[in-house]
Amino acid sequence: MLRLKxxxxxxxxxxxxxxLDVDPDGTTxxxxxxxxxxxxxxxxxxxxxxxxxxxxxxxxALRREGSTEPAQVTxxxxxxxxxxxxxxxxxxxEAGVESASAKLWINGVKQSNVTPASLTRIITELTGLTAKTxxxxxxxxxxxxxxxxxxxxxxxxxxxxxxxxLDDLTKRIQGLREECKDAAVRAEALPGDPAEVKRTADxxxxxxxxxxxxxxxCNRAAADAAEARTIWDAANQQAKELQRAERLARDxxxxxxxxxxxxxxxxxxxxAARQRLHDFGEATSGDHEPRGAVARQACTDLxxxxxxxxxxxxxxxxxxxxxxxxxxxAEQARAAHAAVDPDAxxxxxTAGQAEVEAARSAHQEALRAAHVADAxxxxxxxxxxxxxxxxxxxxxxxxxxxxxDVAALxxxxxxxxxxxxxxxxxxxxxxxxxxxxxxxxxxRLRKAHDALANVDSLARVAEHAEAAASAATRHADQAxxxxxxxxxxxxxxxxxxxxxxxxxxxxxxxxxxTAQLATARTVTTAWNALADALTRAAAAGERVEVARAAVxxxxxxxxxxAAESREANARAALDAAQARAADAAAHAQAARATAMQLxxxxxxxxTRWELKREAAEKAEIARIARDIGIALRRDLLAEYCATIxxxxxxxxxxxxxxxxxxxxxxxxxxxxxxxDGTTRATRQLxxxxxxxxxxxxxxxxxxxxxxxxxxxMLFADEITASQDEAFRRDMLTMxxxxxxxxxxxxxxxDVLDIASRVIRLQRPPLGSTQLAA
Numbered sequence: 001m002l003r004l005k006x007x008x009x010x011x012x013x014x015x016x017x018x019x020l021d022v023d024p025d026g027t028t029x030x031x032x033x034x035x036x037x038x039x040x041x042x043x044x045x046x047x048x049x050x051x052x053x054x055x056x057x058x059x060x061a062l063r064r065e066g067s068t069e070p071a072q073v074t075x076x077x078x079x080x081x082x083x084x085x086x087x088x089x090x091x092x093x094e095a096g097v098e099s100a101s102a103k104l105w106i107n108g109v110k111q112s113n114v115t116p117a118s119l120t121r122i123i124t125e126l127t128g129l130t131a132k133t134x135x136x137x138x139x140x141x142x143x144x145x146x147x148x149x150x151x152x153x154x155x156x157x158x159x160x161x162x163x164x165x166l167d168d169l170t171k172r173i174q175g176l177r178e179e180c181k182d183a184a185v186r187a188e189a190l191p192g193d194p195a196e197v198k199r200t201a202d203x204x205x206x207x208x209x210x211x212x213x214x215x216x217x218c219n220r221a222a223a224d225a226a227e228a229r230t231i232w233d234a235a236n237q238q239a240k241e242l243q244r245a246e247r248l249a250r251d252x253x254x255x256x257x258x259x260x261x262x263x264x265x266x267x268x269x270x271x272a273a274r275q276r277l278h279d280f281g282e283a284t285s286g287d288h289e290p291r292g293a294v295a296r297q298a299c300t301d302l303x304x305x306x307x308x309x310x311x312x313x314x315x316x317x318x319x320x321x322x323x324x325x326x327x328x329x330a331e332q333a334r335a336a337h338a339a340v341d342p343d344a345x346x347x348x349x350t351a352g353q354a355e356v357e358a359a360r361s362a363h364q365e366a367l368r369a370a371h372v373a374d375a376x377x378x379x380x381x382x383x384x385x386x387x388x389x390x391x392x393x394x395x396x397x398x399x400x401x402x403x404x405d406v407a408a409l410x411x412x413x414x415x416x417x418x419x420x421x422x423x424x425x426x427x428x429x430x431x432x433x434x435x436x437x438x439x440x441x442x443x444r445l446r447k448a449h450d451a452l453a454n455v456d457s458l459a460r461v462a463e464h465a466e467a468a469a470s471a472a473t474r475h476a477d478q479a480x481x482x483x484x485x486x487x488x489x490x491x492x493x494x495x496x497x498x499x500x501x502x503x504x505x506x507x508x509x510x511x512x513x514t515a516q517l518a519t520a521r522t523v524t525t526a527w528n529a530l531a532d533a534l535t536r537a538a539a540a541g542e543r544v545e546v547a548r549a550a551v552x553x554x555x556x557x558x559x560x561x562a563a564e565s566r567e568a569n570a571r572a573a574l575d576a577a578q579a580r581a582a583d584a585a586a587h588a589q590a591a592r593a594t595a596m597q598l599x600x601x602x603x604x605x606x607t608r609w610e611l612k613r614e615a616a617e618k619a620e621i622a623r624i625a626r627d628i629g630i631a632l633r634r635d636l637l638a639e640y641c642a643t644i645x646x647x648x649x650x651x652x653x654x655x656x657x658x659x660x661x662x663x664x665x666x667x668x669x670x671x672x673x674x675x676d677g678t679t680r681a682t683r684q685l686x687x688x689x690x691x692x693x694x695x696x697x698x699x700x701x702x703x704x705x706x707x708x709x710x711x712x713m714l715f716a717d718e719i720t721a722s723q724d725e726a727f728r729r730d731m732l733t734m735x736x737x738x739x740x741x742x743x744x745x746x747x748x749x750d751v752l753d754i755a756s757r758v759i760r761l762q763r764p765p766l767g768s769t770q771l772a773a
Contacts, residue, residue, distance in 0.1 A: 001078075001079070001080060001712040001713075002077055002078070002079055002127050002129070002134075002138070002712040002713060003024040003025070003077065003078040003712055003713040003741050004022045004024060004045065004075065004076075004077050004078075004713055004743065005021070005022055005024050005076040005077060005078060005083070006019065006020060006021050006022060006075075006076040007019070007020045007022065007041070007044060007045060007048075007073070007074070007075050007076075008020075008072075008073070008074040008075075009041065009044050009072075009073050010069075010070070010071060010072045010073070011063060011064040011067040011069055011070065011071040011072070012040065012043075012044050012047075012062050012063070012064060012071055012072075012073060013037055013040030013041070013043065013044070013062060013064060013769075014036075014037035014040055014064065014763060014768055014769045015037060015040065015041065015044075015064065015768060015769045016064060016067075016768035016769075018041075018769065018770070018771060020041070020759055021757075022743060022757065022759075023741070023756045023757040024078055024713070024741055025741050026741060026755075026756030026757065027735070027736075027741070027742050027743075027744060027754050027755050027756050027757075028742075028743045028744070028755065028756070028757045028758075028759065029743075029744050029745075029746065029751045029752060029754075029755035029757070029758045029759065030042075030743065030744070030745045030746075030759050030761060031746060031747070031749070031751060031752065031755075031758055031759065031760050031761065032747060032760060032761030032762060032763075032772065033747050033762075034747045035763065036761045036762060036763040036769055037761070037763060037768075037769035038717075038718075038745045038747075038761060039717055039718070039745060040769070041761075041769070042139075042715055042717055042743070042745060043055075043056070043062070044062075044073045044075075045073075045075055045715075046131050046134055046135065046139075047059070047062060047073060047088065048073035048074070048075040048086055048087070048088045049075060049077070049086055049088075049119075049120075049123045049131075049134075050120050050123060050124070050130065050131035050134070051088065051100075051116055051117075051119075051120050051131070052131030052132075052134075052135070054135075059071075059090050059098065059100065060090070060098045063090065063092075063098075064768065068092055070089055070090065070091045070092075071089065071090050072087065072088070072089040072090075073087070073088055073089075074086070074087045079126045079127055082106060082107055082126070083106075083107055083108075084104070084105070084106055084123075084126065085104070085105040086102070086103075086104055086119060086123065087102060087103040087104070088100070088101075088102050088116060088119065089101050089102070100116040101115075101116065102114050102115060102116045102118070102119040104119055104122060132165065133165070136162065136163040136164065136165065136701065137163075137701065137702040138702060138712055138713065138714055138715055139715045139717070140698055140714065140715065140716040140717065140719050141717055143718075144159065144698075144719075145691075145694035145695070145697075145698060145719050146690075146694070147159050148160075148670065148694060148697060148698070149670060149682040149683065149685075149690045149693055149694045149697070150682070150683040150690065151683075153667060153668040153669055154668075156664075156668040156669070156670060157668040160664070160668060163701045164640050164644075164701065164704065166633065166636060166637065166640070169629065169632070169633050169636070170633065172629060173626065173629040173630055173633055176622065176625050176626040176629050177626055179622045179625075179626075180619065180622040180623050180625075180626045183615065183618050183619035183621075183622045183623075184619045184622075184623075186615050186619070187612065187615035187616040187618070187619045190608070190611055190612040190615050191608050191612065192605075192608040192609035192610075192611065192612030192613070193605070193608075193609065194609060196605045196609075197602070197605045197606050197609055200598070200601050200602035200604075200605045201602045201606075203598045203601070203602070204595065204598040204599045204601070204602040207591070207594050207595040207598045207599075208595045208599075210591050210594075210595070211588070211591040211592045211594070211595040214584070214587050214588040214591045215588045215591075215592070217584050217587070217588070218581070218584040218585050218587070218588035220584075221577075221580050221581040221583075221584035221585075222581045222584075222585070224577050224580065224581065225574070225577040225578045225580070225581040227577075228570075228573050228574040228576075228577035228578070229574055229577075231570050231573070231574070232567070232570035232571055232573070232574040234570075235563070235566045235567040235569075235570040235571075236567050236570070236571075238563050238566070238567075239560075239563040239564050239566070239567040242555050242559060242560045242563050243560065243564075245552075245554065245555045246554050246555055246560060248552055249551075249552050249553060249554035249555075250554070252547070252550050252551045252552050253551060255547040255550065256544070256547040256548055256551060258547075259540065259543040259544040259546075259547040260544055262540045262543065263537065263540035263541055263543070263544050265540075266533065266536040266537035266539075266540040267537055269533035269536065269537070270530070270533040270534055270537050272533075273526065273529045273530035273533045274530060276526045276529070277523075277526050277527065277530060280522070280523055280526060282523065282526070282527075284530065289531070291527060292524070292527035292528065292530075292531060295520065295523045295524040295527050296524050296527075298520045298524075299517065299520045299521055299524050302513060302516055302517040302520055303517060305490070305513055306510070306513045306514065306517060308486065309483075309486060309487075309490075309506060309509060309510055309513065310510070312479070312482050312483040312486055312506075313483060313503075313506050313510075315479045315482070315483075316476070316479040316480055316482075316483050316499070316502075316503075318479075319472065319475045319476035319478075319479040320476050320479075320499070322472045322475070322476070323469070323472040323473050323475070323476045325472075326465065326468045326469035326471075326472040327469045327472075329465045329468070329469070330462070330465035330466045330468070330469045332465075333458065333461045333462035333464075333465040334462045334465075336458050336461075336462075342452065342455050345448060345451050345452040345455070346452060348448040348451075348452075349445065349448045349449055349452055352441070352444055352445030352448050353445060355441045355444075355445070356438070356441050356442055356445050359434065359437055359438040359441045359442075360438055362434050362437075362438075363431065363434040363435055363437075363438045366427065366430045366431035366434045367431050369427045369430070369431070370424065370427040370428045370430075370431045372427075373420065373423045373424035373427045373428075374424055376420040376423070376424070377417065377420045377421055377424050378764060378765045380413055380414075380416055380417035380420055381417065381765060382765075383413050384410055384413050384414060384417065387406055387409055387410045387413065388410065476499075480499050480502055483502055483506055484496055484497075484502045484505075486506075487502065487505045487506050487509050490509045490512075490513070491505065491508075491509060634666075637666055638666070640704055641664055641665050641666065643700070643703070643704045644664060644697065644700035644701055644703075644704050645661075645662055645663050645664055645665075645700065646700075647699065647700035647703040647704065648662035648693075648696040648697045648699065648700035649661040649662050649663075649673070649696075651695075651696040651699050651700070651738075652672070652692065652693070652696045655692065655696070655734070655737055657692065658674070658675075658689075659672040659673060659674065659689070659692070659693070660673050660674070660675055661673030662693060662696055662697060662700070663679060664697070669681055670682040670683075670693065670697060672685065672689070672693050682694070687724060687726050687730060688726060688729075688730030688731075689730075691730045691731035691734055692730070692734050695731070695734045695735065695738070699738070702714070712741075713740070713741040713742055713743065714738075714740055714741070714742040714743075715742065715743050715745075716735065716742060716743070716744045716745065717745045718745055718746060718747070719731060719744075720732070720746060720748065720750070725750075728748060728750050729750060732750055732751060732753065732754050735754055736754040759771065760772035760773075
């Protein structure tokens with residue numbers, strides 16, 4: 001037994017945010033005019049518990065129009081003795097993709113790892129209901145009772161099958177009929193003959209025997225070719241070994257000549273390197289390694305001296321630039337501080353504050369006038385809509401009182417509406433203009449505040465700038481002194497004075513060190529070339545000795561020629577044997593292809609016959625399944641009709657009255673039973689009698705779907721809509737007499753008479769559904 005306690009809704013249908021507290025043991029009325037979103041509130045419950053979106057079609061379609069924030073429903077329900085709190089939520093990403101999540105508490109204990117799918121499964125297990133069963137057993141939709149009591153047999157059958165779940169079985173039976181018909185047609189149309197299967201199998205067997213005989217001949221020819229290959233391999237191997245020995249002898253002699261040539265080239269390179277060093281005035285006799293090391297160290301010392309001179313010169317240039325920038329910043333800071341008048345800024349702030357207060361008061365007054373004008377427009381819009389709906393009936397749709405000239409009354413209201421809209425437009429324009437003026441005034445006041453606050457800051461900035469300039473001057477002087485000391489060291493003279501003199505002396509020393517470094521690098525390169533040439537000459541000499549030691553003798557030319565002749569004869573014999581083997585393989589392959597083709601024909605014939613036989617079996621199975629489905633639907637229909645009729649009769653007799661029973665059978669014509677045993681179709685009854693029969697029938701459906709037990713809370717959505725006052729009164733009397741917990745949705749005040757709790761709803765034009773005061 002499922003009963004609702006509370007429902008919290010966020011961004012669903014027309015609801016932005018709302019919390020509804022429901023009487024789980026009594027009758028709760030959702031009351032409000034048409035179009036405020038009452039039915040949408042009820043749709044939130046099956047979506048929260050089962051993920052059922054109803055007529056919306058998808059969870060994204062349930063989202064409140066224009067909302068990008070998460071949409072969520074929290075339902076607190078009683079299931080038997082357990083209190084269950086379920087939360088279902090959808091969130092939209094920046095790319096517009098919706099993702100779902102869920103949470104669940106049972107008796108205050110939060111359940112772990114709950115997903116939207118597992119929430120649906122757990123609720124189904126706890127209640128024994130699916131979303132479809134819930135809607136069929138507990139949810140009286142708008143117009144459903146009228147269709148059940150007054151509809152044609154076809155319409156009543158459609159409603160009956162939807163409520164009992166037989167519609168799925170009916171659709172399945174129709175599908176089985178189509179499958180049975182299609183299976184019979186396929187079985188009849190497929191080819192297949194057992195005699196053809198026998199004939200093609202015999203042909204394939206004969207071809208296979210011939211293929212085996214030719215394959216044996218092919219195997220013998222292949223063996224002969226393999227033997228010829230062995231003989232040729234041996235002859236070919238012997239010939240190749242003699243040829244390889246002949247090549248090795250030739251290559252060893254050529255390697256000696258090549259090594260001698262490389263040694264001569266290396267000796268010439270050594271002589272050239274010694275001559276180049278001699279041209280630079282360097283002595284090359286004796287050990288050359290210490291002299292090369294001295295030249296390389298001279299290059300390193302000159303590179304270090306040149307780098308240090310460059311670094312100190314760059315440091316002086318950077319320090320001078322920082323000094324100039326610091327002096328300029330200090331002068332600008334002093335000028336900015338001298339240009340400020342603190343007294344004038346303080347006066348501007350005081351005047352600006354008064355202007356802001358006056359502008360803010362005028363803007364608030366304009367907003368209040370705009371809200372009043374909007375309310376007047378909404379009131380006239382609602383009046384015109386109400387009168388327009390009453391045009392055809394010539395009566396007020398709510399109170400049913402006659403209205404005289406409705407068209408004239410609508411024209412009068414439209415004239416008032418046009419005037420109200422013009423006043424609202426003017427009020428909004430004035431509010432907008434005053435809003436802009438308020439923003440301008442606040443901006444001027446903020447600027448005056450900022451300027452006054454900056455007076456002390458400007459003084460501190462000037463002091464800091466002066467200190468930074470002095471520090472930059474000291475740093476530049478230190479850099480100049482460091483560079484002067486380095487220049488004096490290289491010139492072996494007193495240090496120059498003055499930044500310009502220091503700079504010129506540094507450039508002179510830089511040019512001298514650069515020239516010395518170029519000469520040192522040239523000498524170092526020559527020493528490196530001599531060391532490399534000597535190394536290559538030594539290696540070339542070693543290769544000559546190795547090549548001389550590796551010289552081998554060549555085989556006899558007569559032995560080489562005899563081996564080549566034997567290889568050629570063996571090759572000719574191999575080619576002949578391979579030709580014979582290829583012919584035999586071709587004949588065997590052709591016979592094998594013929595056998596495989598005949599095997600394929602035999603397999604095709606067997607497959608066609610097997611497919612035809614299987615199709616016939618499937619057609620028979622489809623026929624049996626169709627007949628079973630029809631019998632099952634017939635039995636279930638009889639059982640459901642009897643169960644529903646008995647349950648509805650029980651409710652009807654407990655309520656008392658003229659009718660002593662309710663009957664619905666496979667003709668789908670609902671009837672009531674009179675005391676004399678006669679029956680009368682419900683469509684012939686008065687409004688009150690139809691209401692009694694309809695509610696009793698629905699309770700019968702609920703008990704059948706609930707397994708014969710007592711149904712839970714009932715949900716009635718505008719079940720008295722479009723009915724006269726007498727029908728509404730009788731229907732509400734019936735609901736009160738049931739003494740069952742329920743939620744009744746209505747736009748008429750009659751429902752207030754039976755409600756233990758009333759939730760009033762309203763919805764302003766272009767706004768969201770709200771709780772009315």
